[in-house]
Amino acid sequence: MASFISGLLFLFLLMGGAWPAVSQPSEPTDPMCYDWGESRKGAVSVLEGEAGWLTCPLFSHPSVYNFTSTQNARHNLIWYHLPEGHYLEQPIRHNWWLSKERERLWLQPAASSDSGWRLSKERERLWLQPAASSDSGLYICMLRNKSSCSKIAMQLKVLQRDEAVRRTDCEPPVAVAATPMVIELHHGAMLDCPDLENVTNVADSKPDVSWLHVTQETSTCVKSEKWNSDREQKGARIQVHVMLKYYQGLYFCSVVYQRGGRNLSFTRSINVTAVYPTTLPKEPSILHPALDQVFTVRPDSEVRLVCRALFPGILRSPWWEIWWTVDGKTLDTLSDQHRFSQSNSVVNEDMGDKMVENQLLIHDFNSQDLKSEFNCSVRNEKGWDTRRAQLEEEVSVPSLELACGLGVTLVLMVLLFVLYHVFWLELLLIYRSWFGTDERHTDDKEYDVYISYARNSEEETFVLSTLRKVLENEFGYSVCIFDRDSLPGGTITDETLSFVARSRRLLVVVSPGYASRGSQALLELKAGIDGMALGGHLRVILVQYRPVRRRGWVRELRRARVALALVRWKGDKSRELTSRFWKRLRVELPVRRAGSREEGEGSSKEAGLMRLYSQNSTNSQTGLLSSPVRDPQTDLDSAA
Numbered sequence: 241m242a243s244f245i246s247g248l249l250f251l252f253l254l255m256g257g258a259w260p261a262v263s264q265p266s267e268p269t270d271p272m273c274y275d276w277g278e279s280r281k282g283a284v285s286v287l288e289g290e291a292g293w294l295t296c297p298l299f300s301h302p303s304v305y306n307f308t309s310t311q312n313a314r315h316n317l318i319w320y321h322l323p324e325g326h327y328l329e330q331p332i333r334h335n336w337w338l339s340k341e342r343e344r345l346w347l348q349p350a351a352s353s354d355s356g357w358r359l360s361k362e363r364e365r366l367w368l369q370p371a372a373s374s375d376s377g378l379y380i381c382m383l384r385n386k387s388s389c390s391k392i393a394m395q396l397k398v399l400q401r402d403e404a405v406r407r408t409d410c411e412p413p414v415a416v417a418a419t420p421m422v423i424e425l426h427h428g429a430m431l432d433c434p435d436l437e438n439v440t441n442v443a444d445s446k447p448d449v450s451w452l453h454v455t456q457e458t459s460t461c462v463k464s465e466k467w468n469s470d471r472e473q474k475g476a477r478i479q480v481h482v483m484l485k486y487y488q489g490l491y492f493c494s495v496v497y498q499r500g501g502r503n504l505s506f507t508r509s510i511n512v513t514a515v516y517p518t519t520l521p522k523e524p525s526i527l528h529p530a531l532d533q534v535f536t537v538r539p540d541s542e543v544r545l546v547c548r549a550l551f552p553g554i555l556r557s558p559w560w561e562i563w564w565t566v567d568g569k570t571l572d573t574l575s576d577q578h579r580f581s582q583s584n585s586v587v588n589e590d591m592g593d594k595m596v597e598n599q600l601l602i603h604d605f606n607s608q609d610l611k612s613e614f615n616c617s618v619r620n621e622k623g624w625d626t627r628r629a630q631l632e633e634e635v636s637v638p639s640l641e642l643a644c645g646l647g648v649t650l651v652l653m654v655l656l657f658v659l660y661h662v663f664w665l666e667l668l669l670i671y672r673s674w675f676g677t678d679e680r681h682t683d684d685k686e687y688d689v690y691i692s693y694a695r696n697s698e699e700e701t702f703v704l705s706t707l708r709k710v711l712e713n714e715f716g717y718s719v720c721i722f723d724r725d726s727l728p729g730g731t732i733t734d735e736t737l738s739f740v741a742r743s744r745r746l747l748v749v750v751s752p753g754y755a756s757r758g759s760q761a762l763l764e765l766k767a768g769i770d771g772m773a774l775g776g777h778l779r780v781i782l783v784q785y786r787p788v789r790r791r792g793w794v795r796e797l798r799r800a801r802v803a804l805a806l807v808r809w810k811g812d813k814s815r816e817l818t819s820r821f822w823k824r825l826r827v828e829l830p831v832r833r834a835g836s837r838e839e840g841e842g843s844s845k846e847a848g849l850m851r852l853y854s855q856n857s858t859n860s861q862t863g864l865l866s867s868p869v870r871d872p873q874t875d876l877d878s879a880a
């Protein structure tokens with residue numbers, strides 16, 4: 241009422257041509273003025289060229305300051321502006337103008353060259369019609385009467401049109417953050433353009449509102465004229481008849497209106513999201529750990545327990561909680577809370593339904609912790625749930641070590657396989673030398689080897705100069721060679737049979753003419769095969785000095801070949817004592833341990849005596865028979 245009267249007064253002054261009639265506000269430095277500082281609501285943003293307004297924050301708490309009641313207490317509301325980069329606030333000098341239809345005061349900065357009345361004060365608001373970039377800065381509204389005063393400051397930011405955040409080019413720039421709105425699926429809803437009611441009261445005509453939908457997923461812009469019948473624009477509002485998932489996204493309303501002969505506009509947006517209908521259960525549920533799930537943990541390590549829960553979307557009530565307890569206590573009440581930490585994250589969000597994960601990290605997990613009760617709890621407006629995480633100590637061998645062990649075993653096996661294939665003869669010899677039984681302890685035979693060969697042949701030289709010498713001198717076997725060892729005067733048949741029977745092995749050196757009809761070799765072979773067949777601890781070994789065609793063999797030999805070992809002489813390659821020939825031969829011959837060498841030497845001394853004797857008595861056909869007193873090494877050399 242007071243301002244109405246003063247307004248009238250100033251109208252008269254205006255009529256009288258007193259221009260400019262300036263109402264100078266009282267000193268802002270009045271010590272009586274109570275300063276509320278800067279409003280904590282944050283800066284007000286307005287797009288340059290759009291209509292905007294500042295509402296004095298003193299009136300945001302109507303119980304403290306009520307505009308109507310302050311007017312009754314003869315308070316005056318005065319605005320000051322501190323432009324950006326300035327240090328001195330200036331009162332907004334205003335020309336008073338009473339508009340035609342109601343009490344309205346138009347203001348204009350004194351320095352402004354604006355042709356019209358760009359700034360106006362209306363009740364608790366200061367209008368920017370439209371905003372200019374120079375309007376940015378700090379604004380102070382001061383409420384005072386003769387005896388009391390209070391003031392508060394606020395920031396105004398005038399954004400350039402390209403400063404506004406936009407997702408797509410078809411989106412209009414907006415200075416104000418989108419208003420969130422949640423709509424139930426398959427339900428209806430009404431969308432009102434935010435702040436529209438602020439201008440409907442002051443506009444000269446009905447504001448014109450146009451709507452645009454920017455879809456959430458594809459960010460395509462669809463004007464309201466192109467919408468289908470599920471949603472439509474009714475006047476300034478949007479009526480959604482049936483909410484669908486596709487209808488989520490940003491809705492932009494552009495408001496155009498006239499005021500004081502000016503065309504003004506502003507744009508706002510609404511962020512529409514859908515939730516599943518309230519008819520569905522809305523209680524939170526724990527998905528992980530499952531009811532019978534067991535966590536395996538390793539003591540003295542860092543243990544991570546994950547709790548995952550589903551919070552169904554609730555209209556207008558988005559709060560939810562998820563937390564861990566240890567023996568019923570929340571983490572911040574634990575005595576050793578530094579060992580525990582938890583963190584929340586929204587894993588997934590679908591139509592308001594949130595999948596939330598909470599990770600509990602336990603440092604230095606100890607065996608005492610194994611006995612504790614770790615519970616994960618969830619809560620929202622509609623209900624709660626709790627679940628215990630069952631812990632179990634890890635017992636199995638860590639998989640890495642297991643894999644390593646397996647790998648090593650495999651490599652070893654391959655290695656052994658290769659080793660066996662390359663060195664099987666050597667391995668066999670070593671095995672025999674350790675575990676083989678010395679046949680000398682179990683039988684009463686005199687000779688280790690009886691050598692049977694074709695007389696007057698290449699093989700005879702081989703037998704006498706090489707085979708015999710190595711077997712006797714190098715390996716320490718006692719060798720029986722009929723022509724050397726038999727005593728003169730006996731029956732050849734009887735003596736042969738007796739010698740063969742007294743030998744552990746019959747070494748047959750096969751050659752083309754071996755065991756021809758009626759020869760002594762045939763007798764020896766038959767005796768050997770018979771001895772073997774009768775189980776008389778005799779074994780026949782075939783040695784092949786030079787390749788022989790099987791067809792040239794006597795029948796007995798051909799038959800015997802199937803069951804007998806054949807050791808082949810490979811010329812010079814076989815001369816070395818380490819060659820395959822000698823190794824194979826030793827495998828077939830009786831076991832001689834390293835320690836039993838002396839024994840063997842003993843028996844070979846015996847044999848040497850006999851040989852000395854036989855050398856004198858038997859006539860040597862080749863003259864290659866060596867004397868046992870000669871150095872075996874020179875013997876070998878001469879043989880080679």
Ligand SMILES: *[C@@H]1O[C@H](CO)[C@@H](O)[C@H](O)[C@H]1NC(C)=O
Binds near residue numbers: 302303308
């Ligand atoms: C302000 O006070 C008047 C009476 O003094 C009252 O009618 C009005 O409702 C109040 N306004 C608010 C927003 O509290």
Ligand SMILES: *[C@@H]1O[C@H](CO)[C@@H](O)[C@H](O)[C@H]1NC(C)=O
Binds near residue numbers: 388
């Ligand atoms: C000024 O306002 C205060 C309350 O804010 C009131 O008590 C006082 O009476 C007013 N002074 C005048 C002169 O109206």
Ligand SMILES: *[C@@H]1O[C@H](CO)[C@@H](O)[C@H](O)[C@H]1NC(C)=O
Binds near residue numbers: 418490511512
């Ligand atoms: C709209 O709201 C949803 C859910 O609150 C949010 O994920 C999305 O980022 C918002 N979009 C914009 C553009 O603010």
Ligand SMILES: *[C@@H]1O[C@H](CO)[C@@H](O)[C@H](O)[C@H]1NC(C)=O
Binds near residue numbers: 567627
């Ligand atoms: C922990 O959760 C189980 C259900 O899994 C419940 O029976 C028990 O009472 C809970 N303990 C506490 C201390 O809340």
